Amino acid sequence: MSFLEVSPASNRMDIWTPPTLEELSRQVLLKNEALAISALENLSKMLFPALFKEAFSSRCTRIVKAMVAAWPFPYLPVGALMNTFNSEIFHAVLEGLDVLLTQQVCPMRGKLRVLDFRRMPREFWPIQAGTEDGNCSAETGSDKQAGKRRSRRELRPRMKVRVDLYFRSQLKEEEMYFLQWAQQRKGSLQICCDNMKIVLLSLDKVRMVLSAFKPEHIKVLELNIDWSWCTLAQFSTYLREMRNLHTLSLVNFNMDRLSSCCPPPRSDEKKFVQKFVSQFSRISSLQHLYLCGFSFFSEHMKLLLRNLKTPLETFSITHCHVFHSHLKDFALCPSLHGLKHLDMSGVLLCNVCILPLSVLLEMGADRLETLELQGCRIKDSQFRELLPALSQCSQLTKVNFYANDFSMNLLSDLLHHTANMNKMTMERYPAPRECYDRWGHVSRDTFSQLCSQLMDTLRAIRQPKRISFATYICGRCFQCCVYDQEARLCSCLQ
Numbered sequence: 049m050s051f052l053e054v055s056p057a058s059n060r061m062d063i064w065t066p067p068t069l070e071e072l073s074r075q076v077l078l079k080n081e082a083l084a085i086s087a088l089e090n091l092s093k094m095l096f097p098a099l100f101k102e103a104f105s106s107r108c109t110r111i112v113k114a115m116v117a118a119w120p121f122p123y124l125p126v127g128a129l130m131n132t133f134n135s136e137i138f139h140a141v142l143e144g145l146d147v148l149l150t151q152q153v154c155p156m157r158g159k160l161r162v163l164d165f166r167r168m169p170r171e172f173w174p175i176q177a178g179t180e181d182g183n184c185s186a187e188t189g190s191d192k193q194a195g196k197r198r199s200r201r202e203l204r205p206r207m208k209v210r211v212d213l214y215f216r217s218q219l220k221e222e223e224m225y226f227l228q229w230a231q232q233r234k235g236s237l238q239i240c241c242d243n244m245k246i247v248l249l250s251l252d253k254v255r256m257v258l259s260a261f262k263p264e265h266i267k268v269l270e271l272n273i274d275w276s277w278c279t280l281a282q283f284s285t286y287l288r289e290m291r292n293l294h295t296l297s298l299v300n301f302n303m304d305r306l307s308s309c310c311p312p313p314r315s316d317e318k319k320f321v322q323k324f325v326s327q328f329s330r331i332s333s334l335q336h337l338y339l340c341g342f343s344f345f346s347e348h349m350k351l352l353l354r355n356l357k358t359p360l361e362t363f364s365i366t367h368c369h370v371f372h373s374h375l376k377d378f379a380l381c382p383s384l385h386g387l388k389h390l391d392m393s394g395v396l397l398c399n400v401c402i403l404p405l406s407v408l409l410e411m412g413a414d415r416l417e418t419l420e421l422q423g424c425r426i427k428d429s430q431f432r433e434l435l436p437a438l439s440q441c442s443q444l445t446k447v448n449f450y451a452n453d454f455s456m457n458l459l460s461d462l463l464h465h466t467a468n469m470n471k472m473t474m475e476r477y478p479a480p481r482e483c484y485d486r487w488g489h490v491s492r493d494t495f496s497q498l499c500s501q502l503m504d505t506l507r508a509i510r511q512p513k514r515i516s517f518a519t520y521i522c523g524r525c526f527q528c529c530v531y532d533q534e535a536r537l538c539s540c541l542q
């Protein structure tokens with residue numbers, strides 16, 4: 049074998065680097081599982097990460113299992129290696145942890161304290177020493193009390209497993225396995241689930257999921273449901289246990305039950321709504337609230353807002369029934385006075401006095417970064433009342449006003465009111481009303497001409513980055529005409 053080889057593709061001289069002694073020894077170990085496992089006891093700890101990475105990608109399950117048990121560092125970010133899920137390797141890791149848990153009675157080499165299954169966009173190794181203790185900061189008062197009562201041996205911190213979980217429609221075999229595994233080790237392991245997304249599971253399944261973890265560790269919960277108010281009320285008792293929840297997203301998939309397409313809940317359902325909104329008073333860390341597809345009576349919205357105990361950064365109430373009284377309550381709610389993100393897309397506001405929204409804009413003028421009012425069908429006269437407050441929001445980086453009923457005149461005024469918004473990176477405006485004929489059809493020439501005119505208006509005021517104008521969705525091809533750098537017409541008009 050030559051140290052100099054000519055690459056035929058490039059026809060240039062490449063220097064062939066021979067494998068290092070370390071690489072050669074890794075190859076030998078990976079080919080002989082028994083040798084590798086027996087060598088772990090004396091293996092330099094600096095050789096562990098690279099060997100583990102190769103054993104993992106080569107699916108050497110016995111070596112992976114043994115290495116988890118003998119891992120000489122406190123932290124193992126195994127999720128960084130799990131680009132695609134492999135059940136054999138997953139089982140091997142859990143089995144390795146089981147070995148370690150058994151060894152803890154008589155500790156051997158293993159130093160692992162935190163096994164991290166979260167998929168993070170970063171390198172598996174090196175981990176900066178001391179930065180990854182995987183500390184679950186959600187230790188509760190009751191945990192601390194219990195800690196005081198534990199003996200010295202028990203005071204040794206419990207092994208932690210960190211996971212992000214996404215359940216969709218049915219629990220898969222692997223998910224059931226992990227839940228049962230976690231359930232059985234609840235006493236000896238601390239399982240911390242930071243992010244949980246549940247899509248269309250029955251309440252019974254959700255109960256099964258939540259029984260495997262302490263809900264107080266959940267920081268982000270996304271729940272997409274098709275439940276009745278009664279079921280949602282039953283679930284809501286878990287919310288009060290989620291004391292560290294900072295992001296809650298509730299999306300209603302059942303448009304017949306809780307949606308904006310039907311009136312707010314019937315009188316016999318009121319007690320369930322009351323129970324649900326009452327739980328918000330217990331979520332003391334909430335910063336981001338997303339509600340999509342719900343309808344509330346005024347009294348319930350008032351109660352929900354009153355129960356918000358912390359200033360929110362994000363308030364997203366989309367595709368919901370919103371009345372003037374709701375908007376007045378938004379304006380009076382101190383938790384909504386420092387918003388960074390306000391989204392009311394899909395909320396029909398054409399027949400509502402939206403003046404209270406200007407209070408929210410004024411109160412958050414120094415902080416508001418994104419404002420989305422897409423599909424609200426707001427008219428000129430309504431929006432004109434918001435302009436003075438809007439012009440004060442100098443921190444805005446993104447606005448979306450698509451699908452509102454604005455004239456050329458209003459749009460021109462609106463653009464002038466954005467003069468001091470130099471941080472804007474994305475702005476979306478509705479195509480002016482004048483683009484449509486009396487039957488609501490888009491006139492392609494007028495569309496291009498008026499949007500180009502508006503673009504020139506804004507360029508004379510400031511230099512926009514990404515800006516676009518769009519028509520309502522075409523009823524025939526379900527596309528919009530969009531004007532950004534040029535006019536892109538819906539299929540029917542091409």
Ligand SMILES: [Zn+2]
Nearest residue numbers: 522525538540
């Ligand atoms: Zn069309």
